[in-house]
Amino acid sequence: MQLFYFSQPAATDEILSLEKEDTRHITKVLRKKVGDAIHVTNGEGDLFDATIVQLTSNKCQLQLNHLRFEATKKPQLHIAIAPTKMNDRMEWFLEKSTELGITTITPLLCSNSERRNIKEERFEKIIISAMQQSLRLHKPKLNPLTPLHEFLETASEDLKLIAHCEETNKRHITELLDKKMDTLILIGPEGDFTPDEIEKALEHQFSPVHLGHTRLRTETAGIHVASLFNALIQ
Amino acid sequence: MQLFYFSQPAATDEILSLEKEDTRHITKVLRKKVGDAIHVTNGEGDLFDATIVQLTSNKCQLQLNHLRFEATKKPQLHIAIAPTKMNDRMEWFLEKSTELGITTITPLLCSNSERRNIKEERFEKIIISAMQQSLRLHKPKLNPLTPLHEFLETASEDLKLIAHCEETNKRHITELLDKKMDTLILIGPEGDFTPDEIEKALEHQFSPVHLGHTRLRTETAGIHVASLFNALIQ
Numbered sequence: 001m002q003l004f005y006f007s008q009p010a011a012t013d014e015i016l017s018l019e020k021e022d023t024r025h026i027t028k029v030l031r032k033k034v035g036d037a038i039h040v041t042n043g044e045g046d047l048f049d050a051t052i053v054q055l056t057s058n059k060c061q062l063q064l065n066h067l068r069f070e071a072t073k074k075p076q077l078h079i080a081i082a083p084t085k086m087n088d089r090m091e092w093f094l095e096k097s098t099e100l101g102i103t104t105i106t107p108l109l110c111s112n113s114e115r116r117n118i119k120e121e122r123f124e125k126i127i128i129s130a131m132q133q134s135l136r137l138h139k140p141k142l143n144p145l146t147p148l149h150e151f152l153e154t155a156s157e158d159l160k161l162i163a164h165c166e167e168t169n170k171r172h173i174t175e176l177l178d179k180k181m182d183t184l185i186l187i188g189p190e191g192d193f194t195p196d197e198i199e200k201a202l203e204h205q206f207s208p209v210h211l212g213h214t215r216l217r218t219e220t221a222g223i224h225v226a227s228l229f230n231a232l233i234q
Numbered sequence: 235m236q237l238f239y240f241s242q243p244a245a246t247d248e249i250l251s252l253e254k255e256d257t258r259h260i261t262k263v264l265r266k267k268v269g270d271a272i273h274v275t276n277g278e279g280d281l282f283d284a285t286i287v288q289l290t291s292n293k294c295q296l297q298l299n300h301l302r303f304e305a306t307k308k309p310q311l312h313i314a315i316a317p318t319k320m321n322d323r324m325e326w327f328l329e330k331s332t333e334l335g336i337t338t339i340t341p342l343l344c345s346n347s348e349r350r351n352i353k354e355e356r357f358e359k360i361i362i363s364a365m366q367q368s369l370r371l372h373k374p375k376l377n378p379l380t381p382l383h384e385f386l387e388t389a390s391e392d393l394k395l396i397a398h399c400e401e402t403n404k405r406h407i408t409e410l411l412d413k414k415m416d417t418l419i420l421i422g423p424e425g426d427f428t429p430d431e432i433e434k435a436l437e438h439q440f441s442p443v444h445l446g447h448t449r450l451r452t453e454t455a456g457i458h459v460a461s462l463f464n465a466l467i468q
Contacts, residue, residue, distance in 0.1 A: 099449075100448065101446070101447070134451075172468050214370055234447065
């Protein structure tokens with residue numbers, strides 16, 4: 001099954017015009033012809049059977065037929081993570097966590113962040129590509145880069161965790177994860193959260209956790225959490 | 235803590251000459267001087283305190299002092315995986331699974347393998363770099379590229395699993411993982427194992443497993459297993 005994404009609202013028996021890049025993929029890579037069928041999702045749970053009714057080198061029109069709606073998986077995982085200094089590491093995190101079923105990603109700006117800007121459009125593309133690849137009908141939500149102190153004020157998940165490297169009394173994440181609880185976890189930059197940031201998070205009812213016996217890179221920590229959560233909600 | 239690896243046999247109070255690349259790192263990146271101390275491991279569980287006793291642009295001599303020995307973590311995880319068509323995806327698997335504590339990696343040659351050769355020397359470098367980064371004192375073992383049928387004959391772990399995508403009666407991997415059992419899992423190429431390969435594996439007492447509700451890329455499947463095993467043996 002080859003899955004495509006389009007962001008327009010869902011409607012049955014609609015005619016849909018694909019964007020140039022997807023059209024190129026359909027003609028040049030998949031070598032599809034008029035009359036061929038593909039699958040399409042709106043990233044909000046709807047799956048469509050789509051027949052190609054018009055196709056030129058830069059325009060593809062599809063006749064949609066609604067197949068099914070899939071509700072959002074519960075509970076949900078939200079990872080708020082400081083983008084890595086090397087951009088490709090953050091991009092791998094986006095791809096892998098999307099494949100593994102993450103719901104929301106918030107890039108965090110922390111005191112020790114070496115990267116203080118992100119390419120939101122490129123991040124969005126990577127998420128969409130991984131969503132299509134892994135046949136997910138729900139597109140993870142990517143929030144804008146947000147300063148940690150600001151983010152702490154708005155967090156409202158059932159379970160709020162912070163993974164930091166300070167030597168304090170922390171439990172392993174699997175002791176706290178609960179398959180009935182929407183979960184948010186904070187993952188810091190290469191230089192970790194500052195003691196002040198950790199204190200602020202604890203004041204906001206975040207519980208400190210560790211992620212195991214080896215030292216993990218930022219993006220590995222994120223993928224590790226997504227992986228454990230994926231298995232938890234099986 | 236900055237950890238270096240050297241492959242020579244362990245001995246206390248030995249003088250050690252580092253290779254050119256590590257010497258370059260010590261002089262150019264870390265800007266270390268004679269008298270400074272670093273940590274060194276032989277990748278077999280030994281940790282040394284090392285003082286720089288001689289340093290030029292391409293030669294670094296260290297005076298070693300044995301600090302401690304760490305036994306191999308039990309149980310052990312062995313992933314036998316078909317290298318991905320895109321080499322960087324396999325390299326990410328090597329890095330992430332090393333960070334997460336894997337013991338042995340066997341690149342597999344399968345019927346549907348699009349990549350039929352590997353750069354062992356480069357793979358080894360990536361593993362060493364990830365071992366140093368994650369402060370592990372045990373270097374994961376990298377086996378040569380091995381044809382699946384040959385590999386099946388020699389596998390001897392307590393628990394032998396195969397993750398394939400055929401629609402058969404499979405249990406989720408977490409139902410079978412056991413923290414008392416050395417585990418081997420087979421992960422196939424982009425085009426999956428063939429029905430014949432799956433049958434051969436089952437004849438050799440491999441149990442079929444699935445890895446969750448989303449479709450995972452080959453390297454993501456590998457990282458996901460390493461992540462679950464890491465949490466299991468906490």
